[in-house]
Amino acid sequence: xxxxxxxxxxxxxxxxxxxxxxxxxxxxxxxxxxxxxxxxxxxxxxxxxxxxxxxxxxxxxxxxxxxxxxxxxxxxxxxxxxxxxxxxxxxxxxxxxxxxxxxxxxxxxxxxxxxxxxxxxxxxxxxxxxxxxxxxxxxxxxxxxxxxxxxxxxxxxxxxxxxxxxxxxxxxxxxxxxxxxxxxxxxxxxxxxxxxxxxxxxxxxxxxxxxxxxxxxxxxxxxxxxxxxxxxxxxxxxxxxxxxxxxxxxxxxxxxxxxxxxxxxxxxxxxxxxxxxxx
Amino acid sequence: xxxxxxxxxxxxxxxxxxxxxxxxxxxxxxxxxxxxxxxxxxxxxxxxxxxxxxxxxxxxxxxxxxxxxxxxxxxxxxxxxxxxxxxxxxxxxxxxxxxxxxxxxxxxxxxxxxxxxxxxxxxxxxxxxxxxxxxxxxxxxxxxxxxxxxxxxxxxxxxxxxxxxxxxxxxxxxxxxxxxxxxxxxxxxxxxxxxxxxxxxxxxxxxxxxxxxxxxxxxxxxxxxxxxxxxxxxxxxxxxxxxxxxxxxxxxxxxxxxxxxxxxxxxxxxxxx
Numbered sequence: 001x002x003x004x005x006x007x008x009x010x011x012x013x014x015x016x017x018x019x020x021x022x023x024x025x026x027x028x029x030x031x032x033x034x035x036x037x038x039x040x041x042x043x044x045x046x047x048x049x050x051x052x053x054x055x056x057x058x059x060x061x062x063x064x065x066x067x068x069x070x071x072x073x074x075x076x077x078x079x080x081x082x083x084x085x086x087x088x089x090x091x092x093x094x095x096x097x098x099x100x101x102x103x104x105x106x107x108x109x110x111x112x113x114x115x116x117x118x119x120x121x122x123x124x125x126x127x128x129x130x131x132x133x134x135x136x137x138x139x140x141x142x143x144x145x146x147x148x149x150x151x152x153x154x155x156x157x158x159x160x161x162x163x164x165x166x167x168x169x170x171x172x173x174x175x176x177x178x179x180x181x182x183x184x185x186x187x188x189x190x191x192x193x194x195x196x197x198x199x200x201x202x203x204x205x206x207x208x209x210x211x212x213x214x215x216x217x218x219x220x221x222x223x224x225x226x227x228x229x230x231x232x233x234x235x236x237x238x239x240x241x242x243x244x245x246x247x248x249x250x251x252x253x254x255x256x257x258x259x260x261x262x263x264x265x266x267x268x269x270x271x272x273x274x275x276x277x278x279x
Numbered sequence: 280x281x282x283x284x285x286x287x288x289x290x291x292x293x294x295x296x297x298x299x300x301x302x303x304x305x306x307x308x309x310x311x312x313x314x315x316x317x318x319x320x321x322x323x324x325x326x327x328x329x330x331x332x333x334x335x336x337x338x339x340x341x342x343x344x345x346x347x348x349x350x351x352x353x354x355x356x357x358x359x360x361x362x363x364x365x366x367x368x369x370x371x372x373x374x375x376x377x378x379x380x381x382x383x384x385x386x387x388x389x390x391x392x393x394x395x396x397x398x399x400x401x402x403x404x405x406x407x408x409x410x411x412x413x414x415x416x417x418x419x420x421x422x423x424x425x426x427x428x429x430x431x432x433x434x435x436x437x438x439x440x441x442x443x444x445x446x447x448x449x450x451x452x453x454x455x456x457x458x459x460x461x462x463x464x465x466x467x468x469x470x471x472x473x474x475x476x477x478x479x480x481x482x483x484x485x486x487x488x489x490x491x492x493x494x495x496x497x498x499x500x501x502x503x504x505x506x507x508x509x510x511x512x513x514x515x516x517x518x519x520x521x522x523x524x525x526x527x528x529x530x531x532x533x534x535x536x537x538x539x540x541x542x543x544x545x546x547x548x549x550x551x552x
Contacts, residue, residue: 023462024364031360034353035375041390041430042379048393059393099284106280118281120540123548125292127483127539129491131508132528135515136295139302139525143316159291162284167548220383222494223508227515239385243498247389255386262381266374 049252056246068249081238089218092157097211100165108173125163134227148230156228157218165210172206303525324526332510339506343490346428350485354436362444380434388498391427419501427495432488436481443477487535507531
């Protein structure tokens with residue numbers, strides 16, 4: 001976000017404020033309420049991480065305790081599921097990052113024959129319902145006779161992450177001045193050196209954003225994973241199974257912890273970016 | 280540079296669809312434990328899918344459409360305020376909007392189960408003002424499912440809307456003001472048309488995951504609120520009637536594909552992410 005955009009945006013508010021104060025206030029109140037609405041379930045999750053549930057389910061408030069936070073990994077299966085999910089998210093994002101970024105750079109820099117078709121093709125996985133993607137991958141694995149498990153989960157996650165990454169990176173790097181590359185080549189840097197010294201630094205902020213998005217999507221994915229996981233249990237799959245048998249408050253503890261870590265990364269990222277020159 | 284990704288998507292996106300299509304036209308044989316699929320151009324699976332699960336198909340589209348409209352109604356004021364009125368708090372507000380979605384989708388849905396519980400304060404409050412649906416509860420009703428669908432994907436409406444609104448040149452608003460446009464006319468003639476790409480992209484991004492979802496119907500609904508996703512999931516993973524399940528998936532995909540291709544034809548792919 002450039003400062004120019006912010007100042008541009010500030011001005012109509014000033015000129016219009018006097019003309020319809022009441023409507024303006026109502027609008028802000030409604031927007032505030034919507035924001036509160038977004039956080040209602042989150043507050044419930046945080047509050048219930050301190051619950052001392054009687055019985056197996058953590059749906060009604062029973063009393064305050066620190067115990068769940070003291071033993072976040074009390075259930076080994078939950079810890080193991082989370083560890084597996086983090087592993088899948090990291091590995092699949094690394095693979096999809098390479099494939100997706102290359103496509104994004106190619107799409108932005110070269111208008112080649114059929115680039116429009118490639119564009120539409122890349123969007124399709126984003127717009128396929130997860131249940132259909134999961135089902136179609138399952139029929140493939142079934143017909144190939146592959147046992148579903150870690151590898152098939154990885155394959156499926158890379159498949160939906162590539163498009164997300166390609167689209168995100170593409171959105172961030174559109175409008176860059178690619179003649180800088182020519183300049184670098186003119187000045188005697190080789191293509192490899194140019195790639196690492198010029199191209200990569202230009203696209204890195206976009207890549208980081210895309211990687212974070214992809215990681216979060218992978219960690220969160222339930223539906224596709226549900227189809228291709230076999231007996232392997234990821235974090236969302238553990239949560240789903242738990243709701244059928246027993247929901248320990250540690251689920252809320254870990255969810256809250258993940259939220260806090262995301263918050264730190266988000267704030268850290270914003271501060272880092274605002275310190276560097278705006279791109 | 281594009282070849283590795285295209286090859287990957289070819290093998291793990293296009294080929295699976297081919298195998299799904301093949302499955303949807305196959306006949307099941309063998310025993311329950313060792314089913315065999317024989318490709319037979321068996322369009323009967325489609326007939327069965329469309330007649331037996333007509334109710335679920337219609338319900339899914341109804342729910343997803345309602346949720347999309349709700350998302351639009353919720354997202355517009357928030358996106359508008361962030362784009363035009365937030366000043367230096369713009370980035371902070373955007374961050375706050377995204378933050379809840381870092382909690383696993385499943386856990387958020389479970390939280391709604393607690394919030395909408397029969398003895399919870401939401402049901403009490405709605406009951407007090409007489410807005411409770413005729414069932415006298417929210418959980419296990421259509422409204423519970425639609426509420427869950429709305430909440431889980433509203434972010435996909437807020438962000439594209441914000442992007443579209445943010446692009447509007449404020450001088451256009453000043454100009455319409457100078458030309459004596461009323462608030463309503465300025466909204467209808469300037470803001471809304473310019474926000475349309477965001478509205479369309481957001482609607483697509485909400486509608487698609489909503490129409491294929493089975494989690495919200497599973498957690499917040501009852502056996503009377505099952506959707507296409509529930510049928511596909513159950514047929515594939517529990518009943519293991521692969522051909523009919525594959526046919527269902529294809530019907531769903533065909534509708535959505537038609538919509539997406541129309542959209543990208545008209546507006547390109549830029550606004551979708």
